[in-house]
Every structure is written in structure tokens, then in C-alpha cells.
Amino acid sequence: MNRFAMTALAGCLSIAATGAQAGADLIVASSLPQVHFWVGKHMDLFADAIEERSGGDIAFTRFYAGELTSVGRELDALQGGAIDVAAPLLAPYHEGAFPLSDVTQLPTVGTSSVTQTKAFLALMDSTTELVSWR
Numbered sequence: 001m002n003r004f005a006m007t008a009l010a011g012c013l014s015i016a017a018t019g020a021q022a023g024a025d026l027i028v029a030s031s032l033p034q035v036h037f038w039v040g041k042h043m044d045l046f047a048d049a050i051e052e053r054s055g056g057d058i059a060f061t062r063f064y065a066g067e068l069t070s071v072g073r074e075l076d077a078l079q080g081g082a083i084d085v086a087a088p089l090l091a092p093y094h095e096g097a098f099p100l101s102d103v104t105q106l107p108t109v110g111t112s113s114v115t116q117t118k119a120f121l122a123l124m125d126s127t128t129e130l131v132s133w134r
Helices: 003-019 037-053 074-080 101-105 113-125
Strands: 024-029 058-063
Touching: 037 058
Parallel strands: 024 058
Antiparallel strands: none
């Protein structure tokens, strides 16, 4: 997993880890199905690792495919206390809330899906640290 993806996933899942207490049963929800690679190959594996490394002090009850929150409503569910972790938290659906993620939504007039995908992959694979200009 590249550094950008790892940082993003760790950030989303660390919400639970930093607020967890011994014996915590945390609710982790995804608006995406478990078969989606962001969930089945990253969220589940990371949550499994947290459970294992906590020695049983942290456990996750997992919900998938919008069972508790839908795409674009993850932040509301987190802030409202319905869930403890949104994984993935789809930042582009929360315009203005995460300024650095908005960079990926810049206008792409005159490009194709191929060039957009290549540019996004180059951003994710880059070792350049992103910083806020605010």
C-alpha cells in the first residue's frame, strides 16, 4: 500500500484507536460493500490488526454497504455519534471540510478519464508532502 493511502486509512481508523478505552467495542461502518478493495483489502485488515495488537481491548462491530451510513453521510454519522469510525471516509463528498482532499477535485476540462486516473495515481504515489495553504 502506498504512503498516501496508508496515511489516509490510518487517519480514518485512528479516530477509533485514539478514543478507545480498555474493553471498547467500536462501531466501524463503510458506505461501500465489503467486496470493494478499500474495505475488504484495507479497512478489514487494518481493523483486524488493531484488534489483535490491542490484545482484545479494542473490538470492532462492522457494518458494510451503507447499513449504517451512506456515501457522503459518513462525517455526519461520526459527528452525530452513530459510528466511531468511517472507513473509508470519502473526503471528496464533504466539500470544504478537508481542504487538502479538494485538490483532487480541481477542474479537469479537456482531459480524459485515463489522464485523470493517471494524475490521481501519481498524486497518491508521490512522496511530496501535501500542506494546506490556509
